[in-house]
Amino acid sequence: MTQWVYSFGGRSAEGEAGMKNLLGGKGANLAEMSSLGLPVPPGFTITTEVCNYYYDNAESYPADLREQAAAAVSRIGEITGKGFGDTENPLLVSVRSGARASMPGMMDTVLNLGLNDETVEALAKNSGDRRFAYDSYRRFIQMYSDVVLGVEHHNFEEILELYKEERSLTLDTDLGADDWEHIVAAFKVRVEEELGSSFPLDVNEQLWGAIGAVFGSWMNQRAITYRRLHEIPATWGTAVNVQAMVFGNMGEDSATGVAFTRNPSTGEKALYGEFLINAQGEDVVAGIRTPQDLTEAAREAAGSDKASLERAMPETFSEFVGICDQLENHYRDMQDLEFTVEQGKLWMLQTRSGKRTTKAALKIAVDMAAEGLITQDEAVLRIDAGALDQLLHPMIDPDAPRTIIANGLPASPGAAQGEIVFNSDDAERLKAEGRAVILVRVETSPEDIHGMHAAEGILTTRGGMTSHAAVVARGMGKPCVSGAGMLRINYAKGEMLAAGRIFKEGDIITVDGSTGQVLEGRVNMLQPELSGDFGQIMEWADSRRVLGVRANAETPLDARAAREFGAEGIGLSRTEHMFFDGDRITSVRQMILADDEAGRRKALDKLLPMQREDFIELFEIMAGLPVTIRLLDPPLHEFLPHDAEEIAEVAEGLGADVDKVTARVELLKELNPMLGHRGCRLGISYPEIYEMQAQAIFEAAAEAAKKTGQPVTPEVMIPLIATKAEFDLLKERIDAVADKVRADKGVEIEYQTGTMIELPRACLRAGEIAESAEFFSFGTNDLTQTAFGISRDDAASFLGTYVEKGLLEADPFISIDTGGVGELVSIGCERGRAVRPDIKLGICGEHGGDPASVRFCHEVGLTYVSCSPYRVPIARLAAAQAAIAGDAGSTD
Numbered sequence: 001m002t003q004w005v006y007s008f009g010g011r012s013a014e015g016e017a018g019m020k021n022l023l024g025g026k027g028a029n030l031a032e033m034s035s036l037g038l039p040v041p042p043g044f045t046i047t048t049e050v051c052n053y054y055y056d057n058a059e060s061y062p063a064d065l066r067e068q069a070a071a072a073v074s075r076i077g078e079i080t081g082k083g084f085g086d087t088e089n090p091l092l093v094s095v096r097s098g099a100r101a102s103m104p105g106m107m108d109t110v111l112n113l114g115l116n117d118e119t120v121e122a123l124a125k126n127s128g129d130r131r132f133a134y135d136s137y138r139r140f141i142q143m144y145s146d147v148v149l150g151v152e153h154h155n156f157e158e159i160l161e162l163y164k165e166e167r168s169l170t171l172d173t174d175l176g177a178d179d180w181e182h183i184v185a186a187f188k189v190r191v192e193e194e195l196g197s198s199f200p201l202d203v204n205e206q207l208w209g210a211i212g213a214v215f216g217s218w219m220n221q222r223a224i225t226y227r228r229l230h231e232i233p234a235t236w237g238t239a240v241n242v243q244a245m246v247f248g249n250m251g252e253d254s255a256t257g258v259a260f261t262r263n264p265s266t267g268e269k270a271l272y273g274e275f276l277i278n279a280q281g282e283d284v285v286a287g288i289r290t291p292q293d294l295t296e297a298a299r300e301a302a303g304s305d306k307a308s309l310e311r312a313m314p315e316t317f318s319e320f321v322g323i324c325d326q327l328e329n330h331y332r333d334m335q336d337l338e339f340t341v342e343q344g345k346l347w348m349l350q351t352r353s354g355k356r357t358t359k360a361a362l363k364i365a366v367d368m369a370a371e372g373l374i375t376q377d378e379a380v381l382r383i384d385a386g387a388l389d390q391l392l393h394p395m396i397d398p399d400a401p402r403t404i405i406a407n408g409l410p411a412s413p414g415a416a417q418g419e420i421v422f423n424s425d426d427a428e429r430l431k432a433e434g435r436a437v438i439l440v441r442v443e444t445s446p447e448d449i450h451g452m453h454a455a456e457g458i459l460t461t462r463g464g465m466t467s468h469a470a471v472v473a474r475g476m477g478k479p480c481v482s483g484a485g486m487l488r489i490n491y492a493k494g495e496m497l498a499a500g501r502i503f504k505e506g507d508i509i510t511v512d513g514s515t516g517q518v519l520e521g522r523v524n525m526l527q528p529e530l531s532g533d534f535g536q537i538m539e540w541a542d543s544r545r546v547l548g549v550r551a552n553a554e555t556p557l558d559a560r561a562a563r564e565f566g567a568e569g570i571g572l573s574r575t576e577h578m579f580f581d582g583d584r585i586t587s588v589r590q591m592i593l594a595d596d597e598a599g600r601r602k603a604l605d606k607l608l609p610m611q612r613e614d615f616i617e618l619f620e621i622m623a624g625l626p627v628t629i630r631l632l633d634p635p636l637h638e639f640l641p642h643d644a645e646e647i648a649e650v651a652e653g654l655g656a657d658v659d660k661v662t663a664r665v666e667l668l669k670e671l672n673p674m675l676g677h678r679g680c681r682l683g684i685s686y687p688e689i690y691e692m693q694a695q696a697i698f699e700a701a702a703e704a705a706k707k708t709g710q711p712v713t714p715e716v717m718i719p720l721i722a723t724k725a726e727f728d729l730l731k732e733r734i735d736a737v738a739d740k741v742r743a744d745k746g747v748e749i750e751y752q753t754g755t756m757i758e759l760p761r762a763c764l765r766a767g768e769i770a771e772s773a774e775f776f777s778f779g780t781n782d783l784t785q786t787a788f789g790i791s792r793d794d795a796a797s798f799l800g801t802y803v804e805k806g807l808l809e810a811d812p813f814i815s816i817d818t819g820g821v822g823e824l825v826s827i828g829c830e831r832g833r834a835v836r837p838d839i840k841l842g843i844c845g846e847h848g849g850d851p852a853s854v855r856f857c858h859e860v861g862l863t864y865v866s867c868s869p870y871r872v873p874i875a876r877l878a879a880a881q882a883a884i885a886g887d888a889g890s891t892d
């Protein structure tokens with residue numbers, strides 16, 4: 001018989017922390033905490049397998065599920081001394097989702113389940129608080145009707161507001177037991193009007209309704225979007241946790257709160273969090289009341305006059321601190337906790353690894369390694385390499401003049417600027433047009449996920465550091481300022497009042513998520529300091545990685561940034577990018593459009609000194625490090641003159657007739673430039689172009705070596721080779737140029753000639769190509785294009801749909817398709833090495849900075865990866881993680 005239900009509570013459990021796949025994160029950790037002897041309200045978890053069964057079998061359950069659940073409900077009753085539906089001492093439960101990966105707020109929850117007209121009276125009697133009992137009942141009807149029965153929230157809001165208005169009451173706290181009883185009756189009438197049937201009073205019907213709703217919410221739009229953004233497969237399913245209710249709203253000796261064992265923004269080792277006295281858990285997250293600090297130190301730092309938990313409930317606080325230490329040591333990671341105090345008794349409702357900013361992740365990993373809690377390797381593995389990006393974001397220049405228009409909470413670090421938008425659909429639409437936007441909302445909800453994703457930064461006027469906006473933005477690595485209460489937003493007018501001025505949709509603002517400031521207009525940004533914990537993790541990573549890391553760079557600015565980020569050379573210098581500057585483009589156009597060799601040579605003579613200067617600068621900056629220079633590979637259309645003015649300019653330079661030049665432009669236009677006259681094909685048609693470039697490279701190498709005193713060994717790289725014959729023909733020309741420069745300058749010139757491997761044929765024939773080529777660099781952008789037969793330029797319009805529909809796991813232009821393109825790379829490596837065992841093998845497509853692709857590169861044994869300068873740290877870390885994971889795998 002399959003076990004569908006796992007019980008926990010009463011200091012024991014059937015599950016444990018390692019069973020996340022089956023019990024979801026929440027269920028597995030509740031079980032673990034119970035076994036550790038911590039105060040966990042008893043309950044049970046219905047497994048994720050039931051969720052899959054539910055969707056595979058027309059939303060029905062396995063035959064023996066009800067029986068197993070009924071036994072588990074009885075067990076809760078035994079531990080609590082209460083009975084489900086009992087009219088003397090009723091057991092109330094919460095029903096919550098709990099997937100393998102945390103999906104905060106995406107799925108449904110029902111609280112206070114088990115209340116009906118009879119049990120509410122028993123609750124009133126036993127708690128000695130009728131008001132509390134009826135308030136709980138109306139909360140239950142409201143939540144259950146909304147989540148399970150589909151009667152929308154506003155129905156109940158209306159009734160409540162009208163009731164208060166008629167009696168001149170303002171706050172919910174002004175309402176007494178009789179008021180709530182009256183409202184409960186009105187709520188039930190409204191449900192019946194809406195549904196044509198009455199609110200279910202049978203507790204088992206309530207329970208199965210709620211379980212069905214939680215499973216159903218796995219497929220709601222919010223959850224689907226969240227899974228897509230976080231690459232969570234639908235097949236994981238959610239578990240359902242049914243747990244005895246504990247109440248944080250039973251008076252002044254009750255409370256509820258959330259806590260992190262270390263600061264999730266900075267990583268500082270200090271308990272961090274918020275709580276509310278006399279409130280239910282959802283109230284803290286919703287930010288309805290301003291929460292209080294947990295510790296005295298935090299209260300003082302915030303200058304708050306509201307008592308801390310440490311002061312208000314000293315005994316509970318010290319018990320809680322002990323539990324925090326115990327859990328952090330047990331899990332060996334920073335924990336994110338939820339707790340409730342019911343009439344002085346502490347209950348733990350959740351523990352999980354806390355989400356944190358990258359800055360905090362680095363500090364926590366370095367500190368925990370120093371504390372001996374984890375090893376250096378574990379510290380390196382703890383950092384999400386892709387998320388390092390967050391740290392590499394620009395910050396506001398402290399010396400820049402700034403006009404502050406509002407202050408809020410520093411909810412997620414980094415700074416961002418863009419146009420104001422007031423709703424998530426607009427944010428997504430403008431982002432698609434390539435515009436940078438700041439999403440400005442009173443508060444965000446799970447419905448705003450797509451807008452938050454599209455925005456550069458987020459600004460809210462309401463909500464604390466654990467509000468939805470703050471938690472989600474930190475997870476996404478987006479700068480966020482929350483709770484900027486002095487701002488007034490008018491959605492209808494599309495404007496915001498700040499510092500006495502009106503800001504409209506489209507106006508530019510800057511948000512500084514590190515300080516909580518909101519600034520007018522654009523402000524000068526600076527790159528962050530890359531030392532401290534970042535430097536330490538990078539040092540540990542560098543000591544473990546096997547792969548080399550180079551950068552793709554052609555400008556001096558990029559080359560300098562690359563060195564700062566730790567690049568060990570240049571793996572790709574795209575020379576065509578050097579041809580767009582200033583008057584160069586005109587010479588380049590003259591060269592392309594000249595109709596004979598003499599015309600081309602004339603234009604090339606003008607380009608030669610400029611190219612030589614470019615290379616001298618690159619060699620100087622990269623002194624002592626390898627530099628791979630790729631000969632011209634222009635998709636021709638990028639260089640052709642676009643309009644009459646540009647054509648006239650070229651014609652004048654060439655001393656040619658405008659009509660003749662216009663005709664030649666027409667002739668050179670291609671139907672499919674990506675697969676056309678580019679790469680080595682151009683070098684074969686017009687050898688003098690590559691000769692000029694080779695001459696510039698060799699002369700620059702001689703010059704730079706003289707200047708820096710360091711030998712320069714340039715790597716000359718030929719693009720888009722399909723056959724050995726193409727390569728041989730061009731290599732012969734390059735060698736001849738080298739001989740000539742040697743003779744002319746009287747210097748020794750060391751260089752290597754290699755090729756991009758970026759066509760499937762080149763992978764297959766890599767053996768014979770390696771007979772001539774001294775190195776390979778896999779150009780996985782073109783290799784992906786040609787392996788899939790998907791144009792790089794046109795992919796965007798349909799690839800997204802492929803990923804959404806699950807036809808592809810990820811966009812293959814972002815993360816390498818290991819099964820297909822990867823197989824071609826493996827073949828290329830194998831066949832190349834078979835002929836030239838010490839051949840240098842690199843990769844320089846966009847994949848070089850993608851952590852999953854870097855892992856693949858490590859596994860096939862490449863020599864190095866090359867990526868854009870800003871992704872160099874990501875590649876260094878990902879390479880170390882691949883090496884550590886590989887070692888662990890080989891000793892298993």
Ligand code: PEP
Pocket residue numbers: 572574633758778779780781782783844845846
């Ligand atoms: C490639 O094709 O992967 C590559 C690096 O070259 P480019 O992107 O310039 O075509």
Ligand code: MG
Pocket residue numbers: 719758779781782
């Ligand atoms: Mg290419």
